[in-house]
Amino acid sequence: MSTPRTGTQDSGVETGAGVLETRLIDIGREKFACEVWGRTPLLTRRAGDFCDLFSAEAVDELISRRGLRTPFLRVAKDGATLPDSSFTSPAGVGATIADQLDDTMLWRRFADGATLVLQALHRTWEPVSQFSTELSTELGHPVQVNAYITPPQNRGFDDHYDVHDVFIVQIAGTKRWVIHDPVHPAPLRHQPWTDHRFAVARAATTPAWLDTLLEPGDCLYLPRGWIHAAQTQGEVSIHLTVGVHSWTRYALAEQLTQAALAALGDDPEMRRTLPLGLDEPGDEIDAVRRRLAAAVAEIDPTSLFQHLRREQGRPAPLGPLAQLAAVRDLRPDTAVRLRGALQARLEGSHLVTRVGPFPVPESDLPCVMRLLDGETHLAKTLGIDLVERLLRAGVLVPAEQ
Structure with a gap:
């Protein structure tokens, strides 16, 4: 598959x-x-x-x-x-x-x-x-x-x-x-x-x-x-x-630069001390420019932007008592849906959301992909175990909530 x-x-x-x-x-x-x-x-x-x-x-x-x-x-x-x-x-x-x-x-x-x-x-x-x-x-x-x-x-x-x-x-x-x-x-x-x-x-x-x-x-x-x-x-x-609060090109540049600097912090060459008695750092600045440009080019802007969007908002309200009842009374015909405003995104083997990442076994990937349509689904069509785990994680909610 x-x-x-x-x-x-x-x-x-x-x-x-x-x-x-x-x-x-x-x-x-x-x-x-x-x-x-x-x-x-x-x-x-x-x-x-x-x-x-x-x-x-x-x-x-x-x-x-x-x-x-x-x-x-x-x-x-x-x-x-x-x-x-x-x-x-x-x-x-x-x-x-x-x-x-x-x-x-x-x-x-x-x-x-x-x-x-x-x-x-x-x-x-x-x-x-x-x-x-x-x-x-x-x-x-x-x-x-x-x-x-x-x-x-x-x-x-x-x-x-x-x-x-x-x-x-x-x-x-x-x-x-x-x-x-x-x-x-x-x-x-x-x-x-x-x-x-x-x-x-x-x-x-x-x-x-x-x-x-x-x-x-x-x-x-x-x-x-x-x-x-x-x-x-x-x-x-x-x-x-x-x-x-509009996103701007400047904000994207700011985030790309910060991500690139974080990556350069793992580069031993970038952490190296400048030469003793250095007076004109022209050659060093040219080298830093090249490495910085390369680091920016290697950043995944789509993943970065999605992460930032998730941080800028909150998911829809979650009632703890209603959620507990949904877990306790879960049946095959229980109707559930993805929690609103979750900014859910499947990245590889993880469902990444505003309430944190959720690991998804390969066998559950098709069902999780179906959930991304935002529609109501019956627990039996997704798998009771998967639905229970997603309810406990605050990713799914009862359809009537």
Whole structure:
């Protein structure tokens, strides 16, 4: 039997329209990819009804009943972030952790004009979590989601740019957005707007590229580097900022270089001391260049990129009690599927995933390849022993989960 060497699983990517087309834009995926992505802002009016993702009731639930801690929330006023101590306190008997959100203090800050920023909603609010997982899988780039809740006639932050692309999704109220051209196009993650503070401030005084009012259901896409500021109008504004942490050529070069340096560390010639009394290291530098170029050429970029992608995200939630029940009650007709957002990939004799590598005997390779389609399978068609091992490893989950 020939051994399948490589297979991939993309966490249930659909061949039809995904959440990008159905929820965020109205120009079609191909046109967006060719004309907009990473190049220019895009305003989509009435992109959809987002009340299933988030709402005012969700804000109150998260702040007053979930026992959130920092940094899941930050508070900003007059362009500055307030200290955590101004809105956190111990939670009383049995929960004396000092950095839990204090809803009374938050109410007072909000009533005084502060913006509440609920961070990492993709970790704390299930509808947003599912949406962000689907979008990240579709785009091929990591996604995070924050919510901004701003009282009437206020702005949370001064003119600035982000180092990641964003989709601004207006949930409630209205907010005026003023957009200016970049002063530092396509900034990298270590190149924040504060490095160009004066240029940003100067650009903000020039005619705007876009000056518009976002209403509920509108969506605004901004590539990284575009300068923006926003202000609420006559009522509370709630919007989601869907941040896309785009992979760049620079990031790939950085990772290739690091991998090459690690490989050169195993080369005795590269570890050798330079000659005594060396004044002009020209010949040595030429030799190092050749060896470094050769090391970069030997790195497997596909495997490296897949490894990095796995590190940048988390798999779908796993309920330990449901998982234990699935193992305990496993029968031939038990329906199972690959866990969502696992970034599973068969590399040789190992199934490599976000929860670690899983050795696969040659006899099980055809069944594991079938699992990579992301569909539901019966345990008896895969083998009870294999299914049990994959359930215990957190790779498979019950189909209904």
